[in-house]
Amino acid sequence: MPEITKLIHKYxxxxxxxxxxxxxxxxxxxMLGALIRAIDRCGxxxxxxxxxxxxxxxxxxxxxxDFNTLHTTHGRALAFATGVKLANPKLKVIVVxxxxxxxxxxxxxxxxxxxRNIDLTAIIVNNSIYGMTGGxxxxxxxxxxxTTTSSYTHIEQAFSISELAVTAGAxxxxxxxxxxxxxxxxxxxxxxxxxxxxxVEVISHCHTQFGKLNKMGSAVEMMQWQRDHAVxxxxxxxxxEEELKNKFKIGVLIDKDLPIYLDExxxxxxxxxxxxx
Amino acid sequence: MxxxxxxxxxxxxxxGNEAIVEGAIKAGCRFFAGYPITPATEISEAMSVKLPQVxxxxxxxxxxxxxxAAVIGASLAGVKSMTATSGPGFSLMQENIGFAIMAExxxxxxxxxxxxxxxGLPTSPSQSxxxxxxxxxxxxxxxxxxxxxxxxxxxxLTIKAFNLSEKFRNPVILLVDEVVAHMRxxxxxxxxxxxxxxxRIKPNMPxxxxxxxxxxxSGVPLMANFGEGYRYHVTGLTHDIRGFPTSRPDEIDxxxxxxxxxISQHFSELQFGDFYETDDADITIIAYGCVARSAKRxxxxxxxxxxxxxxxxxxxxxxxxxxAVERVLNTSKIIIVPEMNMGQISRxxxxxxxxxxxxxxxxxxxxxxxTPQEIQARIKEVA
Ligand SMILES: Cc1ncc(C[n+]2csc(CCOP(=O)(O)OP(=O)(O)O)c2C)c(N)n1
Ligand code: SF4
Ligand SMILES: [Mg+2]
Numbered sequence: 001m002p003e004i005t006k007l008i009h010k011y012x013x014x015x016x017x018x019x020x021x022x023x024x025x026x027x028x029x030x031m032l033g034a035l036i037r038a039i040d041r042c043g044x045x046x047x048x049x050x051x052x053x054x055x056x057x058x059x060x061x062x063x064x065x066d067f068n069t070l071h072t073t074h075g076r077a078l079a080f081a082t083g084v085k086l087a088n089p090k091l092k093v094i095v096v097x098x099x100x101x102x103x104x105x106x107x108x109x110x111x112x113x114x115x116r117n118i119d120l121t122a123i124i125v126n127n128s129i130y131g132m133t134g135g136x137x138x139x140x141x142x143x144x145x146x147t148t149t150s151s152y153t154h155i156e157q158a159f160s161i162s163e164l165a166v167t168a169g170a171x172x173x174x175x176x177x178x179x180x181x182x183x184x185x186x187x188x189x190x191x192x193x194x195x196x197x198x199x200v201e202v203i204s205h206c207h208t209q210f211g212k213l214n215k216m217g218s219a220v221e222m223m224q225w226q227r228d229h230a231v232x233x234x235x236x237x238x239x240x241e242e243e244l245k246n247k248f249k250i251g252v253l254i255d256k257d258l259p260i261y262l263d264e265x266x267x268x269x270x271x272x273x274x275x276x277x
Numbered sequence: 278m279x280x281x282x283x284x285x286x287x288x289x290x291x292x293g294n295e296a297i298v299e300g301a302i303k304a305g306c307r308f309f310a311g312y313p314i315t316p317a318t319e320i321s322e323a324m325s326v327k328l329p330q331v332x333x334x335x336x337x338x339x340x341x342x343x344x345x346a347a348v349i350g351a352s353l354a355g356v357k358s359m360t361a362t363s364g365p366g367f368s369l370m371q372e373n374i375g376f377a378i379m380a381e382x383x384x385x386x387x388x389x390x391x392x393x394x395x396x397g398l399p400t401s402p403s404q405s406x407x408x409x410x411x412x413x414x415x416x417x418x419x420x421x422x423x424x425x426x427x428x429x430x431x432x433x434l435t436i437k438a439f440n441l442s443e444k445f446r447n448p449v450i451l452l453v454d455e456v457v458a459h460m461r462x463x464x465x466x467x468x469x470x471x472x473x474x475x476x477r478i479k480p481n482m483p484x485x486x487x488x489x490x491x492x493x494x495s496g497v498p499l500m501a502n503f504g505e506g507y508r509y510h511v512t513g514l515t516h517d518i519r520g521f522p523t524s525r526p527d528e529i530d531x532x533x534x535x536x537x538x539x540i541s542q543h544f545s546e547l548q549f550g551d552f553y554e555t556d557d558a559d560i561t562i563i564a565y566g567c568v569a570r571s572a573k574r575x576x577x578x579x580x581x582x583x584x585x586x587x588x589x590x591x592x593x594x595x596x597x598x599x600x601a602v603e604r605v606l607n608t609s610k611i612i613i614v615p616e617m618n619m620g621q622i623s624r625x626x627x628x629x630x631x632x633x634x635x636x637x638x639x640x641x642x643x644x645x646x647x648t649p650q651e652i653q654a655r656i657k658e659v660a
Contacts, residue, residue: 063512068503069508079343087334087358088354
């Protein structure tokens with residue numbers, strides 16, 4: 001067994017019945033690989049990790065890995081994670097969500113988590129569709145695309161999850177794709193090491209729904225699409241707006257320092273105790 | 278200060294909501310997440326002051342859905358947790374209350390009832406969430422609902438709510454009404470008062486032997502907190518004894534039945550209430566919350582007039598106090614159930630009644646408390 005596979009196996013739950021629920025070729029598995037490699041490189045113990053998810057194909061991820069795992073309700077993963085982290089700040093709390101999970105039903109929680117700056121990592125698998133329920137449009141479905149609830153065409157504008165996170169105040173935001181596996185590993189590692197709320201948007205493919213409905217080909221072809229449409233932040237700096245049309249940036253989009261909620265709350269505790277004396 | 282029997286004590290004039298906060302802190306609550314709403318807001322405000330003093334954490338979330346979610350998360354991480362709301366927020370919480378039932382996460386939810394439906398009557402009392410407290414979340418499920426009618430009971434029943442939620446790994450709902458939430462009464466705390474506090478039973482076997490949702494004689498599985506070495510999976514999906522999702526009928530059936538059994542086999546431990554002058558009563562009033570106060574006055578006045586009237590006060594609403602109600606149905610031919618709704622507990626009384634007594638109701642839905650005079654008038658009518 002190659003080293004890299006051995007490493008992944010170290011973190012899988014072998015008493016859980018495999019195979020997993022995902023379609024062969026789905027990007028979520030690649031994202032899971034990146035997540036495990038980054039956790040391993042950061043040196044966290046299995047016991048200190050709490051992996052929280054919402055509902056969706058992405059939401060099914062935690063059950064397969066050997067951490068403290070919490071599969072919550074659709075859209076609410078960040079709110080559950082907030083309680084976990086505040087109750088036990090020693091835990092490393094990582095949240096994985098789908099695009100619908102994070103910015104449709106959970107959009108309010110997402111922007112407030114970004115604003116509050118609690119030490120959480122939010123990883124969002126953006127496949128531009130509701131995978132689990134069979135391919136309906138999501139807030140990230142691009143204008144003009146087809147889904148099972150926009151079979152004529154999609155007339156809404158899409159959210160950019162990363163830009164939303166930046167605007168809402170998240171101190172760390174990175175975007176990667178499942179094609180750029182090495183970049184994804186490093187983005188996750190940086191996000192885990194960041195003190196404060198960190199977001200990693202993972203552009204992925206749902207070839208069985210989004211790809212099929214829009215004639216985008218197999219999983220491999222959809223990954224080639226990612227390769228051809230992604231531009232690194234560094235490269236984009238020297239490109240014109242015209243050249244950047246129909247492209248998206250990958251890499252670290254923002255990395256700044258802001259007061260951390262729990263450090264601030266410690267001050268509240270001090271104030272409460274001195275006032276009480 | 279010391280009282281006549283030389284017991285040191287402290288006296289306070291507390292609001293029902295403040296007494297709930299005192300009770301919660303005493304019970305060991307160290308995490309509160311909430312969203313402001315009348316008539317529950319004072320609980321959030323007081324928690325934001327008190328919790329940081331005792332190394333606890335208060336947070337105001339973006340809505341009630343997030344509040345109950347954070348409460349469940351905090352409880353999984355090992356901290357006793359609570360939220361408080363009123364009708365509109367209680368409606369928003371329902372999906373995640375079901376999650377807490379399914380994943381067996383202890384937590385306490387206060388619903389200070391106001392008139393409904395919808396935004397309803399924000400500043401007036403009502404008792405119209407009794408059935409929502411029982412059946413608000415989807416799916417067949419067990420629940421425990423307690424209902425105070427005095428400030429002292431707000432304190433005592435909040436402590437009980439935490440104890441029961443920890444013991445049975447189930448959410449406990451404290452259903453108060455606007456009158457009880459906002460009224461002030463004297464409350465005395467004795468320094469030597471012994472308060473029973475129950476903490477969840479944790480596993481002590483090696484982690485590889487721990488089976489997170491396996492049945493026990495009490496029906497309640499041992500609960501490991503996140504981060505203590507027992508890594509397991511928590512989900513709102515139907516799960517097997519290891520916590521992993523399952524759709525196998527032979528795993529689902531015993532799981533759902535165990536959820537019910539862990540409450541029903543301890544039915545007698547969950548019955549709180551008071552029989553007042555019921556032994557020889559021809560007429561018994563069954564009441565709860567603020568209406569129980571009016572009912573007691575009505576009983577005192579009726580007794581002075583020589584009428585044999587009694588009161589069964591319910592402090593547990595769910596599981597329904599069937600045996601207590603049966604007792605008064607056996608002794609009184611006439612039962613009156615005054616409620617500030619169109620008849621929620623009276624339906625239960627009628628269900629338990631096997632034709633031995635006549636059950637009358639008083640239903641008031643105008644936002645004004647049922648008065649002793651109204652109850653007296655009903656007694657006269659039906660006697
Ligand atoms: C409250 C609620 N509404 C709707 C659903 C149904 N539902 C399950 S997953 C899902 C969408 C998932 O899409 P996304 O979050 O993008 O995740 P993906 O499956 O694409 O990974 C929906 C609508 C639900 N489980 N709960
Ligand atoms: S439906 Fe789409 S997102 Fe879900 S597992 Fe299949 S390919 Fe992946
Ligand atoms: Mg999706």
